[in-house]
Amino acid sequence: MTVPRFAHVDDTTALRASLGLLLPDLDFVSAHPNVEDLLAKRPAADVVVLDLHLATAGQPEAAQGPVAIRALVAAGYRVCVYTQEQRRFVLAACLAAGATGVVSKTETLEATAAAFRAVADGELVVPPAVAGLLEVLVRRGSLTVLSPRQRQVLAARARGLTFAEMSRTMFLAESTLRGYWIDLSRIVEEYLQETSAGDIERALGLSPGDLLDP
Template sequence: MPTPRFAHVDDTTALRASLGLLLPDLDFVSAHPSVEDLLAHRPDADVVILDLHLATAGQPEATQGPTAIRLLVDAGYRVCVYTQEQRRFVLAACLAAGATGVVSKTDSLAATEAAFRAVAAGELVVPPAVAGLLEVLVRRGSLTLVSPRQRQVLAARARGLTYAEMSRTMFLAESTLRGYWIELSQTVEKYLKETSPGDIEHALGLGPGDLLAT
């Protein structure tokens, strides 16, 4: 399997300069202050690591949030949001816009590298709070075609359990549990592509526009 290539979009100069140095085993091919700059240069990357909030005094018109995600996905990139944002509905909106992963900037470097690699491999990477929202969609019958084992794994991820912890309680190998999660990722990705944000809001009991508010 070819080594995945990463591009990085962040308005903070120091982070753009340092992320590749902090994660030397990953192949970062470029770094950009805005989505517009990345799309102008069109780097040969598989995954874009994207900060959510990019509009600053220096670039007040910079595209950000779900709109930025959609632009990158439409350009053929897989997107992993890398952010300090904590609001679960905002993070859920990132998935609805087409992001494959959402990673916190407070995570350890080891966890961050593992998450970036998982996104490059097509695995859905979400924090427990967002996994909890997906669990609600399953319970309410909006997100269907989920097997009982996948539901168990989703419920465990929503509670922040690791694969090792799940393995001990479910008596299954970690590789088997990861396989269930990857299968679930494919189901979720298909659901998000085919379902409007309005329908997701309705299934979650939200008001119109709540999911996409940033």
């Protein structure tokens, strides 16, 4: 079984130096202050763990956000955003740019490691707030290729339910539910990579001047 390799991009020196030590069961092969440095060195990594906010006084021209994600995906890396950002449309834009996962820096180390492994396995990892956006897109007919069971699983994930909790209420094995989620992940990932954040806003009625524009 191939062990996935991770590279880390973060402008915070202490976090670059410590993440691999805090997650010793994961194989971190390199750490970089910006995406440009990673792309110049091209580490042999399967997943790039990426901080969103990289432009600072010390590196004002550093690529960040969806621009950085697209550059990494174009270079052949799978991307997991690791961030304190909580705005759900920003996070949805990251998924639309090609990120496979979004993980909050407030998660426990155990949950973080599990999420990074899931991304390495190709599973879409999204916080409940963003899963809720996907659920709304399904209800509004913008994402129409899901089966009834996949919609049920998405709704449960949008409410933050674990696979164990879902298993008890749906009377299905956790492995079966994870299978539904992996199939759903592939569908949603393809949809988001073809959909801009603006398209998502329009589908929700939230674009500037639209009905739900506050």
